[in-house]
Amino acid sequence: MPLSRRDWIRLSSVTGAGLFGGQSLFGQFFQPAAAGPSAQTRTLVTACGLCDSACGMQATVTDNVLKFLQGLPGDQHGNGGICAKGASAISTAYDPDRLKYPMKRTNPHKDLTADPGWVRITWDEALTTISQRFGGYLSQFGKESLLFVSRNSPELWSRFMNAIGVVNRVDHNDVCYMVDRIVQRYTMGPHTFAYDFANSKYILLFGWDLLARNKVVFCHQMMAAKEGGAKVVSFNPMYSATARVADEWYPIRPGGDLAVILAIIQVLLNENLFDRDFVGNYTNFAEYEGQIRENFQKYTPEWAEKESDVPAADIRRIAREFGERRPAVAPLHKKTIGANHANATQIAHAIAVLNILAGTIDRPGGRYFPRTISIPGVDAIYPPPSYPSKTGRRVDGRNLLPLAHEANNGMFSTLADGMLNKFPGMIRGVFWQNYSLGGFPSPRHIAEALKSVEFMVVMDILPVDAALLADIVLPSTMFLEGSDLISRTNNAKSPQVVVRQPVISAPFETRSIGWLAVELGKRLAPDYFRTDSGAWISPSVLLDEKTKRAGLANSFAEFRSIGMVTKEQPFVPRTTFATASGKCQIYVPEFAQRGYAPLPEWKPKRDLPSAEYPFFLLTYIPGVHRRNSTQNNKVLHEMMPENSVIMHPSAAARLGLGEGTPAVVRSRAGQITLPVHLSQTLRPDCVLVAHGFGHVSRALTLAGGKGARDADLIPDQTIEEILAAGNFGGSGCIMDAAVAVEAAG
């Protein structure tokens, strides 16, 4: 087709000389493209990336602009629905505050309030600088000189950290599920959050509050349980959306859960109400029966009432119901109880015993191990040379907690003490990815510690507070822009894999952490990032290979169009368990070998109310926010822009506080100021503050300066305190504080 005059001019203007003689200024920024608007609307399947449930989603996209996100019919996790956070993820993708280009600091003075003097750099300069600085520290000061505050995923990233031998990788799991993971490992096998509520007949909730957290995968299963006639009993100092579906709610004293669980076990044992077949065949009960019976004998319901405020008669009745209405289960989840107090390890162990006695480990209606499709990892597809040993001092002292060390998680709660007091100057380079200062107990201490390092890299989607202290800031993609195969584990009686695909292209110069792993790997540990043929590992080729070897499709591109694969299969209960004895372990010999109690024992929580600090502090994660990461999302921000100090009206009245009165909340760790909100839904001796607010950085246009950090009330810890408390699972104690409240002056 001959070019029209207009076409001819256009092409010359774009590709030729244009208006400025030697060059086309227009052509430097524009290129010829297919003419005409397409206005094409497509629906793509993907998996949410906000929490590890990873609900299936359908994305409506018009001309590469994301318009709508909804659930995916047939998805076991979302059950066709999604939560407010997932539905609002578009507003995070299009948040104008997003990090856009790599930047480097030119003002050497680091302070949360000083202008860093950013200049834009290319990715190449960023990668070169990071490699040189980190490489220099490694060779000059050894592996212990680097700190990676980062998850151990994705696997390319973990390969990179292994390849350079990172000793000090620290993650949030001591303030999350580490304790439960450790206890499960020795009582029943690998960690799982899968509960078959739909087939349960009796569900005991200790702090478990996932309906109020809007964990969709558990919400619809709990509805199914209720429809199936299950009885639900909730123990929680506050009444929430979870307590609301319960048949009975007990406003238990904080920390008293352990007493109630021990007493329930006592009744189950004394009245022989446990599942004799399961306990006899698949547990080590018979081997340790004497010790077990003796251990629990002293924990009577009458004793437990004094520690929990739950009437002894109710404890006894509930124990009997739990023993008789089978199948029964007692779920445990992360923050809702697993890391709250110094007695979290004992609670996790006691709940494990409860489930073992109920005989529902990997049985219908109980806690089970997810059935998944095996997807080979990068190390299986491209076997690496042997990794270097991880020699060096551990900055958070985790090595003194052998079980936590083995779990390769943690420790937020001891990091500041390690950096500032135990090993000052040891950490020279920091890589900080996708974490908020507000996620740490006593965040001011962590900020202080970070100022002391020579070189810090922050990679995130948004300008988190830590970016104010960075030397280099790297812009990250988010899940809507990424690719992966997501194996489902929270509702997985049959395996199901959902695709994660870029429903929109990565904006600006954002990159994924997997891409960064390969690029840094090429520069710092090239031998670990080549394939057999000598070519560099490519994340997209790797994904193709995984897709093929897992039998999902012939290529990742093909699986993108398929979206989801479910392999229906009958549920065959396990008869052996992945512990040393091959059985579920009520009595844990490995605990005894290390000098810890082999059976759960009563321990009170650490900080108890006193004359100076008369209230228990409770914190919660509101259902419309994801930890510290969504407060700047305009839709979610509108739903809940800030937090408050929630109190019972009678307690507030005694202090002269009314609805909306500004109040100072003080603990031994620090203080915050928030308006009071009155509610009948919590115990008068408790004060409740939502987690996730109080971002410092004004770069978060909506969230910056709104609300206050609950974490400022939470004492951080020394490793010695943890050891002395018998907290051998290393709980970060994110609720273990007592507070005073007074009108703000």
Place this chain on the structure above:
Amino acid sequence: MAFCVLAVFRLSVKGESLMATYGWLFDPKRCIDCKACEAACKQWNGVETGIDVRYRRVRAVERGEFPQVSVQYLSLSCNHCEAATCLRVCPTKAIFRRQDGIVLIQEETCVGCGLCAKFCPYQAMQLNWQRRKMEKCTMCSPRIDAGLPPACTTVCPTRALMWGEWDQIKDQGVDQVENFSPPMLTKPAIRFVTTEWKG
């Protein structure tokens, strides 16, 4: 105010109304206050944020005293009433009803006077003070025209909020629950499931 409501009520009895074709079915016991419906509504309709314009809103109402406390959750939007008062009081006749009963606001004609809001028993009419226009739930009428259900109902993780043909819905539940204004005045196209859990 009472007099005005009465006058409107009489008007609405005389005025002709189109029967509802579609309606909401809400099961309060299944609602967990997750606000996914609110979020989906905002996203699909591109509703502005920061000016408190919400076509759909989940309300939480505490009842009783600790420890005998409970909370009621209600996810409510425009109920596209068969005898809509908003439509009758609008001084510029900007509010109209489609053949299928969906009540809509004609943006060009609306002057943002807010009179409709004063007469809506369900706080459905939202003033966008930046644009000086009233806005509200359209039942996602463009989606309905394309054969799709309203955005809010597609995300609800517990199936507390449902939508469908009014003929199918209107006998499935009751027309009144606590904290929901009496329906006899405006005949809202919503029903509430009040049966208890089977267990």
Place this chain on the structure above:
Amino acid sequence: MMTRLDRARWFQMAGAGFLSPDANVLKAPLDSLRETEWGEEASRLLQWLESGDPLDLQREFVRLFLSPTGAVLPPWQSAREDPPRLMGPAHESATRWFARWGVAPRTPGEPADHLGLLLNFAGFLLEQEASAEELAAFHQDHLTWVPAFCERVAAEARHPFLAHLASLAGRLTAQRLEETAP
């Protein structure tokens, strides 16, 4: 009154200035603009571009438009909406404008409603002798916010090159696109 082609060149230069305030990109165009009606302005811009530490200009550019810890004035049309966002209707509209004229930005990650792209494209429309109707429509769709925005940039900027670039872009867009001399 400036000729259509001179105006086109000024628009393209201003657009480039907001995308990449870099002497390597801008020196030759500014040199040639010294012969236009605003020749003195081109000389001053050139002087500010080449004097002083180039890092100062880069730092100020980032502080104003791109800072990872809070840009003063994000330069996307969608980010000027209330509440601000990215990839809003203005991005979609600009994408359609570009596509209709058979061009696309070379930087795929950059939203189409970046001030620099819009100014550059306005220059392209003038260069292409787009009809008065088309020029009026583009101005209405994408340039009405620019004078007020540039006034704020001019007031905020702590580097004379950027302050002056902004005030020139403000002057360029204060006059409607279709009101260009033939």
